[in-house]
Structures are given as C-alpha cells and as structure tokens.
Amino acid sequence: xxxxxxxxxxxxxxxxxxxxxxxxxxxxxxxxxxxxxxxxxxxxxxxxxxxxxxxxxx
Numbered sequence: 001x002x003x004x005x006x007x008x009x010x011x012x013x014x015x016x017x018x019x020x021x022x023x024x025x026x027x028x029x030x031x032x033x034x035x036x037x038x039x040x041x042x043x044x045x046x047x048x049x050x051x052x053x054x055x056x057x058x
Contacts, residue, residue: 006030012037 015026015037027036
C-alpha cells in the first residue's frame with residue numbers, strides 16, 4: 001500500500017491558478033511540511049536564454 005499524497009492534485013492546480021493569476025508564490029503547510037507553488041515569471045532584462053552545446057545530448 002502506498003502513502004497518500006500530502007497535497008491532492010486538485011489542490012495543487014488551484015494553487016497554481018492563483019499563483020499564475022496573481023503573480024505570487026502560494027504556500028500551504030501540512031503536518032509541518034511546507035509546499036509552495038510559484039508562477040512562471042519571464043525574465044525582465046529582455047534577453048532570451050542562449051542554448052549551449054552542453055545543454056543537448058548528441
């Protein structure tokens with residue numbers, strides 16, 4: 001038998017929706033463990049990441 005998840009998938013989705021719409025990190029604490037969801041915030045410096053050869057498996 002497996003251990004039940006600390007946070008249900010539906011709860012994580014709700015947290016992600018709030019994080020994305022408000023631009024904040026959302027934290028919850030369950031049994032002394034903190035679980036957080038952060039929005040994917042684009043870089044503000046206007047530069048795009050440059051891929052290097054070592055980033056790829058050839």
